[in-house]
Amino acid sequence: MKNSEVLILGIESSCDETSAAVSCNNRLLSNIIAGQKVHEAYGGVVPELASRAHQANIIPVVDQALKEAGIRKKELNAIAVTAGPGLIGSLMVGVSFAKALSAALSIPLIEVNHMQAHVLANFALNKETQAPVPQFPFLCLTVSGGHTQIVLVKAYNMMYVIGQTLDDAAGEAFDKIAKTLNLPYPGGPLIDRYAKTGDASRFQFPTANLSELDFSFSGLKTSVLYFLKKHLAEDANFIEKNIADLCASVQHTIVRSLINKLKKASEQTGIKQIAIAGGVSANSGLRSELQKVALLNGWTVFIPPMSLCTDNAGMICIAAYYKYLENDFSTLDLAPQARLSL
Ligand code: KG4
Ligand code: ZN
Numbered sequence: 001m002k003n004s005e006v007l008i009l010g011i012e013s014s015c016d017e018t019s020a021a022v023s024c025n026n027r028l029l030s031n032i033i034a035g036q037k038v039h040e041a042y043g044g045v046v047p048e049l050a051s052r053a054h055q056a057n058i059i060p061v062v063d064q065a066l067k068e069a070g071i072r073k074k075e076l077n078a079i080a081v082t083a084g085p086g087l088i089g090s091l092m093v094g095v096s097f098a099k100a101l102s103a104a105l106s107i108p109l110i111e112v113n114h115m116q117a118h119v120l121a122n123f124a125l126n127k128e129t130q131a132p133v134p135q136f137p138f139l140c141l142t143v144s145g146g147h148t149q150i151v152l153v154k155a156y157n158m159m160y161v162i163g164q165t166l167d168d169a170a171g172e173a174f175d176k177i178a179k180t181l182n183l184p185y186p187g188g189p190l191i192d193r194y195a196k197t198g199d200a201s202r203f204q205f206p207t208a209n210l211s212e213l214d215f216s217f218s219g220l221k222t223s224v225l226y227f228l229k230k231h232l233a234e235d236a237n238f239i240e241k242n243i244a245d246l247c248a249s250v251q252h253t254i255v256r257s258l259i260n261k262l263k264k265a266s267e268q269t270g271i272k273q274i275a276i277a278g279g280v281s282a283n284s285g286l287r288s289e290l291q292k293v294a295l296l297n298g299w300t301v302f303i304p305p306m307s308l309c310t311d312n313a314g315m316i317c318i319a320a321y322y323k324y325l326e327n328d329f330s331t332l333d334l335a336p337q338a339r340l341s342l
Helices: 037-042 047-069 088-105 114-123 170-180 188-195 218-234 238-269 284-297 314-325
Strands: 007-012 018-024 027-034 078-084 109-113 138-143 148-155 158-164 273-277 300-302
Touching: 007 047, 007 088, 007 314, 018 047, 018 314, 027 047, 027 314, 037 047, 047 088, 078 088, 078 114, 078 314, 088 109, 109 114, 109 314, 114 138, 114 148, 114 273, 114 314, 138 238, 148 238, 158 238, 170 188, 170 218, 170 238, 188 238, 188 284, 218 238, 238 284, 273 284, 284 300
Parallel strands: 007 078, 078 109, 138 273, 273 300
Antiparallel strands: 007 018, 018 027, 138 148, 148 158
């Protein structure tokens, strides 16, 4: 490796994916993600089970990330880790591991804010490509299981939330509505899959009409629940018979709400560089609608590859690389934080 090349091992364990990645500057050499099937039966993430699974997965996942990257531990320049927001027990597994490794190797420890990392996933290059990256300032719609935010990004470390959900996050809305449709957790990707063959105009659901740039999704969840109750009373097989149209209609409603606020944010700020991030940005309806709206409004859009949308350590490496350039390091008294704003 050349002197100007910075090799970082990133670790992500904020929720239910144990992930490790290796980067060289802002290029990813590996990005290994171990999911946790154990939660499916419970309809949501069980924090204690998540912590235990992280504990079991972290060493093999880190080994695999180093092996795939072809990098030995002693070649690393820094260890990066998600410090929050997230489940405290899950975060503690990653943070403790990263602290121990940075101490053992005598290399810097870099703490990363998970929500900042989602945004900065837009700067990741993979082994082969030199994808265009956003220029500052840009807007990022960060949509995940726990957050729905429109972020004004002025620099790698200067991000301002200018709109957010007042209740459920978009991913939470997908997952909770999926549950009422008898789909297993996490339901977002399944709604996406069924929606592909469904008619989005078949059922109409209301969206909250909030002023400014904030979102609300809890009303949608309730209205789908009452709608289903009414129809199931007439036909016990209503869901099975209409699953594709139901999923397409729900997805269309959520996507419309996200895109409308994004348009408003672009009008208010005059910014036409638009990025998306977070698990829900893997949604094919959102991705294609964004492309359409971009053409009509002269936006340049940045859509990370699917593997960098949902939780992954690659994005932790990218966020850490820009902190490394600023010598922004942490000490061994770093403590994870369940709540952490941008
Ligand atoms: O960013 P993420 O992996 O974890 C959090 O930080 O929350 O986001 C997970 C969320 C879940 O709610 C999941 O259902 C949703 O992202 N999700 C999707 C899709 N893929 C993941 N929602 C809709 N369509 C998808 N294709
Ligand atoms: Zn996330």
